Each structure stands twice: as C-alpha cells, then as structure tokens.
Amino acid sequence: MDTSFIDSIKSFFKETLVSLGPKLLYSIIVFILGMLIIKLIMRLLKATLKKSKVELSLKTFVESLSVFILYGLLFTLIGSILGIKATSFLAIFGAAGIAIGLALQGSLANFAGGVLILVFKPFKAGDLIAVNQHKGHVVKVDILYTRIKTFDGRIITMPNGNVANSDVDNRTMEPTRRIDLELRFTYKTDIDQIREVVLKALKSHKQIETDPEPDVWLEEFLESEMRIVARCWVDSQLYWPVFWEQMESVKKSLDIAGLEISMPQRVVYQGGDYIIKEKNQ
Structure with missing residues (x-):
C-alpha cells in the first residue's frame, strides 16, 4: 500500500x-x-x-x-x-x-382547549356542569378530554376543543343555589293565603339557607290564571334532593289548606251561557 x-x-x-x-x-x-x-x-x-x-x-x-x-x-x-x-x-x-x-390538527385544538380549561378553571373535578346538552359531575379533566358522569351513571367524554368553545353552565361553582318553584292559581285564590302556606312549607325544611330568606311573589298575570313563584336558597351540593322535597312539601301544604293549583280548562259557549266542557289534569 x-x-x-x-x-x-x-x-x-x-x-x-x-x-x-x-x-x-x-x-x-x-x-x-x-x-x-x-x-x-x-x-x-x-x-x-x-x-x-x-x-x-x-x-x-x-x-x-x-x-x-x-x-x-x-x-x-x-x-x-x-x-x-x-x-x-x-x-x-x-x-x-x-x-x-x-x-394532529384536531388534537392540537383539544390540547389548546385543555390548557385554557386547566389555567382559567371554568370547572374542576367534582363540579356539576351542563355543556353541549350534557349534564353531570366532572370526573376528570385531562389535557385533551373532559369526562363527566351523568345522573343515570353514564360517562361522557368530551374533546376539550369543543368544551372550551361552548357555554359551560357550572352549577356548583357558587356555594349556594336558588330553588324556584312555579305555581299557578286562579284569580279567585287569596294571594296572602298562598304566601303564608307556601312560606311555611319552605321554611320547615332544615337544610335551606336563612339568608336570604325564602320568598313568594306574584310573577305574572296569564290569560286565565296567575303565576306565583316561590324561592329559597340551598347548598349547591344539596340542590336536587332539597328541590324534590320542597316540591312535595308545598303540594301537601296546599292540599291541607284547601288551595287548588290551577288546571288548564276549555270553555264551550252555548247561546248566551257557557259551560266547562273539558278539564285537563
């Protein structure tokens, strides 16, 4: 070499x-x-x-x-x-x-949405939220997906890109929520008696908030009836149990007081007189 x-x-x-x-x-x-x-x-x-x-x-x-x-x-x-x-x-x-x-265009959108959710915290694990026609408790918030558990036990997995660009109704972010009960009565019913009976029923529940106190108001005049709204405040985590119990308590109290909730009715005229033809329960 x-x-x-x-x-x-x-x-x-x-x-x-x-x-x-x-x-x-x-x-x-x-x-x-x-x-x-x-x-x-x-x-x-x-x-x-x-x-x-x-x-x-x-x-x-x-x-x-x-x-x-x-x-x-x-x-x-x-x-x-x-x-x-x-x-x-x-x-x-x-x-x-x-x-x-x-x-990874779609994944990057979910990634960006996840960063926004984790940074600004519109909700967190354990919150009750309603978003994109789904309602349930947040189980987990990942960087790409958010999982919620519905009331009937289903797990919904939602891409964070969609969640971040949607209206999110967080129903447990505040410590208390207001329960609204809508009642309808005929114009002949005494408003003061309605208020007295309904307020007593609302205040009898031990888990409602005392500040602000429960209230009952005439909300609207309708064609053949008046709409009464009863309100009380409760711990956000106890909203639904208390809501159902208050509904039942108000109904029983009205029955005892002899106050009937208004029912839709159809009136048929015959000549100069009129008779009630049909009542819808």
Missing part, C-alpha cells in the same frame, strides 16, 4: 482531532453541566408547582414542556460549539412542528 496515502489519512485524522478535540471537550463539559442545571431547574419547578393549586394534568404538561425546551436549548448550544449553525436547528424544529401540526 502506498505510504503516502496512509500518511494523508493519518494527517487528516490528526488535523480533525486537533480542530475538533477542544470543541468535543467543551461540548462534553457543557453537556454535563447542562444536565445538572436542567435537573436543578426541574426540581425547583416541581416544588413550585406542588405548592401551587394547579391541576395535576397541567402540572404534568408544564413539566414535560419544560424538559423539552431545556433539552432543546442544551443541544442547540452544544451544536453551536461544534460549529453547527443555530439556523439549522431552527429549521429542523420548524419543519417538525409543521409536520406534527398538520397531522
């Missing part, structure tokens, strides 16, 4: 080692120090998130995103030490981002 060829190869490796040796040494040092710094930053970040009231799903997301960004910066720095231009890394990250974005 030609000795000049071997000498040229040796010379090439020697020059390469001399030129890249310090850079490789610096890169190794930077890599080791970078790993230590990343571990320290992540430890501080986890401690901060642990003390905060951030949702668990959001904590996991922030930690994963932070690790990705920190390692990206570290490898970009090492690449620049080795002589690789930062624009090359930016081009790679940009192309990867575009490809991932096109492939």
Whole structure:
C-alpha cells in the first residue's frame, strides 16, 4: 500500500482531532453541566408547582414542556460549539412542528382547549356542569378530554376543543343555589293565603339557607290564571334532593289548606251561557 496515502489519512485524522478535540471537550463539559442545571431547574419547578393549586394534568404538561425546551436549548448550544449553525436547528424544529401540526390538527385544538380549561378553571373535578346538552359531575379533566358522569351513571367524554368553545353552565361553582318553584292559581285564590302556606312549607325544611330568606311573589298575570313563584336558597351540593322535597312539601301544604293549583280548562259557549266542557289534569 502506498505510504503516502496512509500518511494523508493519518494527517487528516490528526488535523480533525486537533480542530475538533477542544470543541468535543467543551461540548462534553457543557453537556454535563447542562444536565445538572436542567435537573436543578426541574426540581425547583416541581416544588413550585406542588405548592401551587394547579391541576395535576397541567402540572404534568408544564413539566414535560419544560424538559423539552431545556433539552432543546442544551443541544442547540452544544451544536453551536461544534460549529453547527443555530439556523439549522431552527429549521429542523420548524419543519417538525409543521409536520406534527398538520397531522394532529384536531388534537392540537383539544390540547389548546385543555390548557385554557386547566389555567382559567371554568370547572374542576367534582363540579356539576351542563355543556353541549350534557349534564353531570366532572370526573376528570385531562389535557385533551373532559369526562363527566351523568345522573343515570353514564360517562361522557368530551374533546376539550369543543368544551372550551361552548357555554359551560357550572352549577356548583357558587356555594349556594336558588330553588324556584312555579305555581299557578286562579284569580279567585287569596294571594296572602298562598304566601303564608307556601312560606311555611319552605321554611320547615332544615337544610335551606336563612339568608336570604325564602320568598313568594306574584310573577305574572296569564290569560286565565296567575303565576306565583316561590324561592329559597340551598347548598349547591344539596340542590336536587332539597328541590324534590320542597316540591312535595308545598303540594301537601296546599292540599291541607284547601288551595287548588290551577288546571288548564276549555270553555264551550252555548247561546248566551257557557259551560266547562273539558278539564285537563
């Protein structure tokens, strides 16, 4: 074998080692120090998130995103030490981002919706919400999906992108809720007697709030009857049990007092007189 060829190869490796040796040494040092710094930053970040009231799903997301960004910066720095231009890394990250974005358009919308929900907290696990014609208690809020359990025991999984762009009725965000009972009576019925009987029935329940106190008001004049609305406040978590119990209590109290709730009726005229032809129960 030609000795000049071997000498040229040796010379090439020697020059390469001399030129890249310090850079490789610096890169190794930077890599080791970078790993230590990343571990320290992540430890501080986890401690901060642990003390905060951030949702668990959001904590996991922030930690994963932070690790990705920190390692990206570290490898970009090492690449620049080795002589690789930062624009090359930016081009790679940009192309990867575009490809991932096109492939996961729907998932990215859910991801963005999940971040908004976890940050602004329109609801949390355990809340009773109504959204997109679904009603139930929130079981879990992930970064992509929200799961609720309906009153009949079904689990509804909703994409966060849809939830974040919909009207969310959170019925347990406030500590108390108002119960509205709508009653209808004929115009001959004494309003003061109605108020006295219904208020007594409402106040007899031990779980209603005393401030504000229950009230009963004439709400509207209709064609053949008047609409009375009875209101009381209750703990949001006890709304439905108390609502049903109050309905039953008011009905029994009205029966005892001899006050009849108005029923729709049809009147048929015969000549100058009229008779009630039909009553709808």
